[in-house]
Amino acid sequence: MPALIDVTIDGHVHTRLCNHASGEMEEYVQQGVQRGLATIVFLEHLEAGIHYHPRSWLEDEFVYYFEEGRRLQQRYRGIIDIRLGVETGYNPAAVSLLQEKLALYPWDRIGLSCHFHRHGESHLNLLSRRRESLEQLAAIGVNQVISDYFNALIEAIGVIDCDVICHLDAVLRHYPGIEFNEDHRRQIETLLDGIRSKGVALEINTSGIAYRGSPFPAPWIIKGALQRGIPLFAGSDAHQPEEVGRYFDRLPEYLQDLQD
Ligand SMILES: [Zn+2]
Ligand SMILES: [Zn+2]
Numbered sequence: 257m258p259a260l261i262d263v264t265i266d267g268h269v270h271t272r273l274c275n276h277a278s279g280e281m282e283e284y285v286q287q288g289v290q291r292g293l294a295t296i297v298f299l300e301h302l303e304a305g306i307h308y309h310p311r312s313w314l315e316d317e318f319v320y321y322f323e324e325g326r327r328l329q330q331r332y333r334g335i336i337d338i339r340l341g342v343e344t345g346y347n348p349a350a351v352s353l354l355q356e357k358l359a360l361y362p363w364d365r366i367g368l369s370c371h372f373h374r375h376g377e378s379h380l381n382l383l384s385r386r387r388e389s390l391e392q393l394a395a396i397g398v399n400q401v402i403s404d405y406f407n408a409l410i411e412a413i414g415v416i417d418c419d420v421i422c423h424l425d426a427v428l429r430h431y432p433g434i435e436f437n438e439d440h441r442r443q444i445e446t447l448l449d450g451i452r453s454k455g456v457a458l459e460i461n462t463s464g465i466a467y468r469g470s471p472f473p474a475p476w477i478i479k480g481a482l483q484r485g486i487p488l489f490a491g492s493d494a495h496q497p498e499e500v501g502r503y504f505d506r507l508p509e510y511l512q513d514l515q516d
Contacts, residue, residue: 268491277495305350341365346412406443463493
């Protein structure tokens with residue numbers, strides 16, 4: 257039986273280029289080598305039509321990203337395989353702009369996520385820990401925000417060609433006592449059906465272990481993916497070099513238990 261997940265590949269790391277992570281691309285590569293990874297996939301943030309400050313994604317920096325990425329691929333040839341991908345946030349109001357931006361570069365991997373909620377003329381960050389931001393989202397209505405988030409992902413999976421869906425249930429991850437209701441659970445089932453029919457993988461994101469003691473998404477969602485035969489990709493979502501491959505040693509057993 258094939259392994260449930262390949263933990264020699266870290267499929268999701270960031271760098272200082274996104275403005276909210278630290279460390280040079282090469283430092284992430286070096287950490288990957290130290291951890292004994294076979295492959296490291298940079299998955300830098302891309303957004304379209306989002307009004308949010310300070311900017312937490314790349315624009316022109318993608319030019320440097322590819323230049324430096326190509327240099328590192330040469331330098332580390334035979335030591336570690338380096339891939340240059342993108343984590344594209346979904347914005348239902350800017351789909352064609354997003355598709356245009358995605359068409360600009362030859363990504364090795366496209367991850368799909370949704371980080372922002374529209375609020376008047378600007379956006380709120382669904383993954384932020386900032387109290388003010390959490391209060392504004394609560395004022396809109398936590399259930400509504402969660403519901404909009406899953407609807408956005410369901411729509412996104414139909415219109416964005418992607419390889420993997422990232423940290424599926426990380427919405428409002430910093431909101432105390434966050435819980436999904438029956439409607440949200442039905443949305444997640446619909447989303448999993450969409451993921452399967454598009455041949456997309458589900459990311460097992462080990463940043464969740466740091467936040468809440470278990471990876472994103474929750475065990476029942478992973479079970480739903482396994483039942484549907486959806487492939488699983490490991491991702492650390494490193495925002496500091498030392499986070500590359502974090503907790504990957506725990507994944508095989510954790511996932512095995514979910515399959516039984
Ligand atoms: Zn980030
Ligand atoms: Zn990420």
